[in-house]
Amino acid sequence: MRRLSTPRIAITAAVTLTILGVAGLAVSQMPALPAHPSSAVTARGLLSQRFDDSTPDAEQVRRGQYLVAAGDCISCHVREGGEAFAGGLGLNTPFGVIYTSNITPDLGTGIGAWTNEQFYRAMHDGKGAQGQDLYPAFPYPWFRRVSREDDDAIFAYLKTLPAVSYTPPKNDLSFPLNFRSFVGAWNMLFLDSHDFQSNPGQSAEWNRGAYLVNGLGHCGGCHTPKNSFGADKSKQELHGAKLNNWIAPDLTSNTRIGLGDWSVDDIAEFLASGRNAHAAAGGDMADVINYSTSFINDADRRAIAVYLKSQPASPSIASSTPDAGAMRRGTEIYSDACASCHLDNGIGQSRLFPPLGKDAMLQQPDSTGLVHLILGGTRVGVSTSRPSPLGMPSFAWKLTDQEIADVSTFIRNSWGNEASPVAASDVSELRKKLDLQTVRLTDNSGDH
Ligand code: HEC
Ligand code: HEC
Ligand code: HEC
Numbered sequence: 001m002r003r004l005s006t007p008r009i010a011i012t013a014a015v016t017l018t019i020l021g022v023a024g025l026a027v028s029q030m031p032a033l034p035a036h037p038s039s040a041v042t043a044r045g046l047l048s049q050r051f052d053d054s055t056p057d058a059e060q061v062r063r064g065q066y067l068v069a070a071g072d073c074i075s076c077h078v079r080e081g082g083e084a085f086a087g088g089l090g091l092n093t094p095f096g097v098i099y100t101s102n103i104t105p106d107l108g109t110g111i112g113a114w115t116n117e118q119f120y121r122a123m124h125d126g127k128g129a130q131g132q133d134l135y136p137a138f139p140y141p142w143f144r145r146v147s148r149e150d151d152d153a154i155f156a157y158l159k160t161l162p163a164v165s166y167t168p169p170k171n172d173l174s175f176p177l178n179f180r181s182f183v184g185a186w187n188m189l190f191l192d193s194h195d196f197q198s199n200p201g202q203s204a205e206w207n208r209g210a211y212l213v214n215g216l217g218h219c220g221g222c223h224t225p226k227n228s229f230g231a232d233k234s235k236q237e238l239h240g241a242k243l244n245n246w247i248a249p250d251l252t253s254n255t256r257i258g259l260g261d262w263s264v265d266d267i268a269e270f271l272a273s274g275r276n277a278h279a280a281a282g283g284d285m286a287d288v289i290n291y292s293t294s295f296i297n298d299a300d301r302r303a304i305a306v307y308l309k310s311q312p313a314s315p316s317i318a319s320s321t322p323d324a325g326a327m328r329r330g331t332e333i334y335s336d337a338c339a340s341c342h343l344d345n346g347i348g349q350s351r352l353f354p355p356l357g358k359d360a361m362l363q364q365p366d367s368t369g370l371v372h373l374i375l376g377g378t379r380v381g382v383s384t385s386r387p388s389p390l391g392m393p394s395f396a397w398k399l400t401d402q403e404i405a406d407v408s409t410f411i412r413n414s415w416g417n418e419a420s421p422v423a424a425s426d427v428s429e430l431r432k433k434l435d436l437q438t439v440r441l442t443d444n445s446g447d448h
Pocket of ligand 3: 339342
C-alpha cells in the first residue's frame with residue numbers, strides 16, 4: 001500500500017525547508033512504500049457492512065460509513081497485517097517516517113475518549129486531542145472543507161468499530177520536524193482559511209462534486225502540483241503531479257493530457273471500477289478506487305465527473321519531433337513485446353487492454369508513470385462485473401533501459417500522441433529507485 005504521496009511528503013519537507021531557510025529546493029522522490037496489508041479484505045468488508053435500523057443512530061452511522069469511504073481513510077489507517085483503522089502504517093518522508101494514528105474507539109490508544117468537538121478540531125484544524133499540531137500527512141488541508149454534520153457522522157461511525165488496543169510506533173523524524181509546533185508556521189502560511197463555499201452560479205450536482213473533490217476526496221492531494229513549500233500551486237489546481245514514482249495525471253479539460261476527451265460517464269465508470277474505454281487505474285489510484293470511489297454511489301461519482309469536466313483546460317505543452325532512430329527501434333520493440341495485447345495499431349481491447357492512441361497518461365510531460373508501468377507491470381483485479389484477472393507484465397528483466405526508452409518514445413508519438421522523448425538515463429534512474437524485487441502489484445480487487 002502507499003502511502004504518502006510526494007505532494008504530502010513535500011508538505012513535511014517544506015516545513016523543514018522553511019525552517020532551514022532553503023526554500024526553492026526541489027523535493028526528492030520517496031523510497032517505495034510498504035506493500036498492501038493482508039487485512040485488505042476485512043477493510044473492504046467493513047465498508048460494505050450493513051447497519052440495520054436497530055443500530056443506535058442508524059441513519060447517521062450509515063452516513064458516516066459512506067463518508068469514510070469517500071475520504072479513503074482506510075488506505076492510510078491500516079498497516080500490513082493490522083486491523084483496519086488501527087493505524088500504524090509508516091508514511092515515508094525525506095526526514096523520516098510518520099505513522100498513522102489508531103482511530104478505533106479504544107479508550108487508551110485510539111480515539112474512544114474523544115468528544116465530537118475534538119474530532120472536528122482534528123478534521124478541520126489539524127489539531128490532536130491535546131491541541132497539538134498534526135502533520136499535514138493527514139490530509140486536513142482538504143478535510144477542513146467537510147461540514148460539521150458530516151464530521152459528526154464520520155465520528156459516530158468510527159465509534160461503532162471494534163476497539164483495537166494498539167499504539168503506533170513513534171514517528172521517526174529528524175530535527176527540527178520532530179517538533180510539532182513547526183507545523184503551525186506552515187498552517188499560517190498555507191492553510192486555506194475558508195470552509196467549503198458553494199457556488200450559487202452552479203448546479204447542485206456541480207457543488208456536490210466540488211465538495212467531494214476538494215474535501216473528503218482530497219483529489220488535489222495527489223493531482224495538484226506543489227510549490228517548494230509543499231502547498232498547492234495557485235491556479236494550477238488538478239494540473240497533474242508526480243508522486244511515489246507515478247504521475248497523477250492532469251484532471252482538467254485539456255484534450256491531450258487531461259480529461260478533455262472523457263465524458264461524464266467515462267469518468268464515473270473509471271471511479272467505479274478502475275477501468276473504462278480509455279484507461280485502467282494503476283499506481284496509487286488503484287488504492288483510491290479500491291477503498292474509496294468504488295464504494296460511493298453513482299450520483300456522487302457523476303457529481304465528481306461534472307465538477308472535473310468544468311475545470312478549464314491547463315495550458316497546452318509544446319512537443320518536439322522525436323528522433324527517427326528511436327521511433328524505428330521503438331516500433332520493433334512494440335510489435336515484439338506489446339502488440340500481442342495492445343494490438344498493432346494500439347487500439348487495444350475495450351476494458352481489457354487499454355487503447356494507447358490519444359492517451360492522456362501516455363502524453364504526460366513527465367514520463368515517470370509510463371516508465372514505472374513498463375518496468376514494474378501492474379495488475380487490475382477481478383470484479384463481479386469484470387471477472388477476468390488482467391495484468392500488464394513487468395518488463396524490467398526483458399528489456400534494457402534503451403529499449404524501454406525507445407518503446408516509450410515510440411508510443412508517446414504514435415496514433416495521435418505527441419510527447420517529449422524518453423532517454424535511457426530516465427529509465428535507469430527510475431529502475432534504481434524502484435525496489436523491483438518487491439515491486440507492488442496493485443491489488444485492485446474492485447469487487448463491490
Ligand atoms: C494520506 C493518508 C491519510 C488519510 C487518507 C487519512 N489519514 Fe488520518 N492521519 C494520517 C496521519 C499520518 C495521521 C497522524 C498525524 C500526526 O501524527 O501528526 C493521521 C491522524 C488522524 C487523526 C488524529 C488522531 C490522533 O490520535 O491524533 C484522526 C482523527 C484521523 N487521522 C482521522 C482520519 C479520517 C476520519 C480519515 C478519512 C476521512 C483519515 N484520517 C484519512 C493520515 C491519513
Ligand atoms: C493517493 C494519490 C491519489 C489520489 C488521492 C487521487 N488520485 Fe487519481 N490518480 C492517481 C495516480 C497515481 C493516477 C495514475 C494512475 C495510472 O497511471 O494508472 C491517477 C489517475 C486518475 C485518473 C485517470 C486519468 C487518466 O488520464 O488516465 C482519474 C480520472 C483520477 N485519477 C481521478 C481522481 C479523483 C476524482 C480523485 C479524488 C476523488 C483522485 N483521482 C484521487 C493518484 C491519486
Ligand atoms: C499481457 C498483456 C500485455 C502486454 C504484453 C503489454 N501490456 Fe500494457 N497493459 C496491459 C493491461 C492489462 C493494462 C491495464 C493495466 C493497468 O493500467 O493497470 C495495460 C496498460 C498499459 C498502459 C496504460 C494505458 C492507460 O491509459 O491506462 C500502457 C501505456 C501500456 N500498457 C503500454 C505497454 C507497452 C509499452 C507494452 C510493451 C512493452 C505493453 N503495454 C505490454 C496488458 C499488456
